Amino acid sequence: xxxxxxxxxxxxxxxxxxxxxxxxxxxxxxxxxxxxxxxxxxxxxxxxxxxxxxxxxxxxxxxxxxxxxxxxxxxxxxxxxxxxxxxxxxxxxxxxxxxxxxxxxxxxxxxxxxxxxxxxxxxxxxxxxxxxxxxxxxxxxxxxxxxxxxxxxxxxxxxxxxxxxxxxxxxxxxxxxxxxxxxxxxxx
Numbered sequence: 001x002x003x004x005x006x007x008x009x010x011x012x013x014x015x016x017x018x019x020x021x022x023x024x025x026x027x028x029x030x031x032x033x034x035x036x037x038x039x040x041x042x043x044x045x046x047x048x049x050x051x052x053x054x055x056x057x058x059x060x061x062x063x064x065x066x067x068x069x070x071x072x073x074x075x076x077x078x079x080x081x082x083x084x085x086x087x088x089x090x091x092x093x094x095x096x097x098x099x100x101x102x103x104x105x106x107x108x109x110x111x112x113x114x115x116x117x118x119x120x121x122x123x124x125x126x127x128x129x130x131x132x133x134x135x136x137x138x139x140x141x142x143x144x145x146x147x148x149x150x151x152x153x154x155x156x157x158x159x160x161x162x163x164x165x166x167x168x169x170x171x172x173x174x175x176x177x178x179x180x181x182x183x184x185x186x187x188x
Contacts, residue, residue: 030119039126040133043085048123049078052085055116059105082135089124090144093171095152103174118178 030051033039042048056064056073063072064084071084091098102121106114127133130141149155 030115032119033123033126036126036128036132039123040128040135042123043082043127043135044078049081051116051119052081055113055120056081056084056088058109058113083140085120085124086136086140087144089121090141091148092121093124094145094148096154097152098148099171099174106174106178114178121178 030047033042053073062074063070066087068087076084092102106117130136130138
């Protein structure tokens with residue numbers, strides 16, 4: 001008799017230091033950045049660091065294994081968490097499977113968590129291109145974005161044709177989902 005294995009990721013509900021940085025305690029400090037310079041300054045702030053730590057711990061559990069190793073969010077430095085953020089957002093913007101996960105999170109998470117996701121995403125989109133971003137080298141950009149695009153099933157199946165159209169559709173759906181849920185939560 002075959003045993004059914006549950007491959008879904010379980011979110012850990014243990015009380016840790018990062019639980020003290022809840023979604024509701026970080027959203028009151030979130031602000032919308034409108035320029036590249038503001039975005040570069042924003043990612044250096046303690047609020048951004050705490051928001052990343054809170055959101056990623058909620059979404060991924062206490063730790064996440066990536067191509068760059070095992071990431072324990074409560075033990076990550078600001079620089080390590082920023083590297084994870086760049087990698088995460090590269091994948092979540094260039095790979096339809098990862099985009100689908102963001103979309104699913106937007107529909108199932110609380111308004112506070114969606115406010116964090118909107119803040120993280122809008123800050124990422126406000127950042128300059130890699131050649132103007134002092135936190136990013138061409139090789140790290142290529143590793144993150146190239147890997148996301150190459151591993152995208154839409155690109156693998158259709159040889160890239162239609163991949164961009166489906167990504168635009170996913171982004172539009174995610175923006176629409178977030179717009180209604182968190183527009184009032186991010187201060188201008």
